Amino acid sequence: MSLKKSISSLKLPHYKSTAGMAAVRMPIPKEVLIPLSPMNAHHATMSEPIVQVGDHVTVGQMIAREKDRGASHIHASVSGTVTGIEPYAMGNASGTAIRIESDGKMEKCPDLKIPQPANLDEFLQCVRDSGVVGLGGAAYPVWAKLSAAQKGHISTVLINGAECEPFITADHRVMLEHGDLIQKGIELLKQFLGSEEFIIGIEENKPDAIAQLTERFKDDPAVKIMPLSSVYPQGAKQVLLYNATGKVVEKGQRLASLGVIIINVSSLVKMAEYFVTGMPMVERIITVDGSAVKEPKNLIVPIGVSVRDVVEACGGLKEEPGKILFGGAMMGKPQESLDAHIMKATNAVVIMNRKEALKTEPSPCIHCGRCVAVCPLGLNPTAFARAMELEDPAAKAALLQKEQVKVCMQCGCCSYVCPAHRPLAENNNAGIGFLRKWEKEHPEGGK
């Protein structure tokens, strides 16, 4: 029993009916369209194509090279012919994607070798070559995260297996099916980062994963399996860090300066896989679920496959779709159509029927305080709402700054509980956007 203050959180319905379904490989698609970014974000970081239309490519062959630290190398996920290098909408930003027509052979790239790094620098280079990014959604390249070890000692590696989002069970399956790769990943980090402590945080709603991993690591004192209560957002960086270690990343501080890194369990496994097979990141496990999907499943899919093909592999739709999400029911990103494509950081496709997708009209705030009580970070969403109603941009920015809107992690708990159905998280997001822009235009602080 610890006396530390507990973080507010939310008990959500889990909708994790796919947890018992082993991941199955989907049929080879006719075509993939691989976005040159690990996920669709407002600031999509792109990679540069290094193939041309008409080129023949094989599975694992690099087809685009990272342009900056935020991007990653992109590899062909099917063998076949490059049929297009075309513009691709990524959320609010526009990007590029490479279209490959599959020859149905899934021919492996002959140049792939099992990497044999000798030191930290070589190890990081290998991880960089693997193209693995944060698969829990953040999509930050794993090598860049691990490179913190070049600047200072990383004593603790926090492995995130919380998977608190409703619907998603992809990480759960990874933990059940790839214990060996988790072990391999931990060994690599022990060897090259020299970390002494490995904490695998898993929500209690996955007792089988907890039991299996506890058994696997029972003779390794460096590895601790930590059961966490099944509340949302248990897997969020600050929340997980605090609940697992009691530490907090203060403002202006970086996680690594505490000697800690957090890595999603699926990212760790993908990274380890590269050191076993030499195959870079070309596929991943995703959960396909939601009221409109006929046969919800955990699927192994090539990166760049269309939602249409994914749905096909799940028996098609049983109802008219109302909303298509990449990710879970809380923070998932809505997609415009079935022609969206799976990216590296897409952990789930949730398709809701029309009825579920409808939102209730917001009514006036009744000042009940539930949004404040539930916020894991102790923010006051009603203050952000008040700020966004202000006319004067300077006053608006000042109030947003004072109430620290930028701390908000968009977890959505506040919107979920609001009895007036106010779009609080959305408003917070708008507030963050406004404040970023305003601060850029007023570098002196505008006081």
Next chain:
Amino acid sequence: MEQLMMSSGPHIHSKDNSRRIMLDVILALLPAAIAGVVIFGVKETLPILLTCVIAAVLSEFLFNLITKKKQTVGDLSAVVTGLLLALNLSTNVLWWQAALGSVFAIVLVKCLFGGIGRNFANPAITARIFLLMAFTSKVAGGVLPDGTTGATPLDLIGTGAQLPTLLEMFLGQRGGAIGETCILALLLGFAYLLIRKVIRWEIPVIFMGTVFVLSLLFSGFSFETALYELLSGGLVLGAVFMATDYTTTPITLRARMWFALGCGLITFVIRWFCALPEGVSYSILCMNILSPWLEKWTRRKPLGGV
């Protein structure tokens, strides 16, 4: 395929809504209202209850109509205000005085400040105080259950006169406002609100606890006096139903607990040291005004912020 929804997360929502919360408050007030009708008589109480509720709803409806605002009576908060006001009045009040109170509460205290969620003072309490000042004895003067005008127990404490027994106090066989006397009924409502998670226990318990403990101390540890203080006046009604009003209390639980403590303190001071027999309404109004400051003083740094 029709257009897909592109609204951002979260994509699921709890089942709660504002109207359901207001409905819960109304349901929680029903035992007290029924007890009031039984104790003080149907003919004496029902017209007041109906007048207050109808006047409250009607004035909100008309206010929205005249100012061309979106109609809000559907959220049922005007019903809550009207009902609460009625329960805070004695059967001595005339129907037009009760109606005036409702109009005052809804138009001046609530709607002019922007409607639900925006007013700083509790409408029912402010209206009660307004009526007290305008028509003093009619509103506040206790009516005994037999219909004769008489002193409330709070007037009697310290005079040596015959007090109702503690059991009579608990069941509501004493003078006072329609909804404040039957403690049993109020506690039923309290329990219902807790079960429905509409309010938290902290505010009523701290409020009533503060009055109880202070009375105990200042009476030289007379449990009887402290219990009388606890059961008399509008303490339980105020603590359970008015000091827990969402809009006019601070938004954080921490500040709300200080709010409750302040209410308890002021109530006690008014009752013990001032000439006024009752302090619950004044204390809540005072703390309503202090709410924004309580929020400010008790603010904590967000996780990962400053």
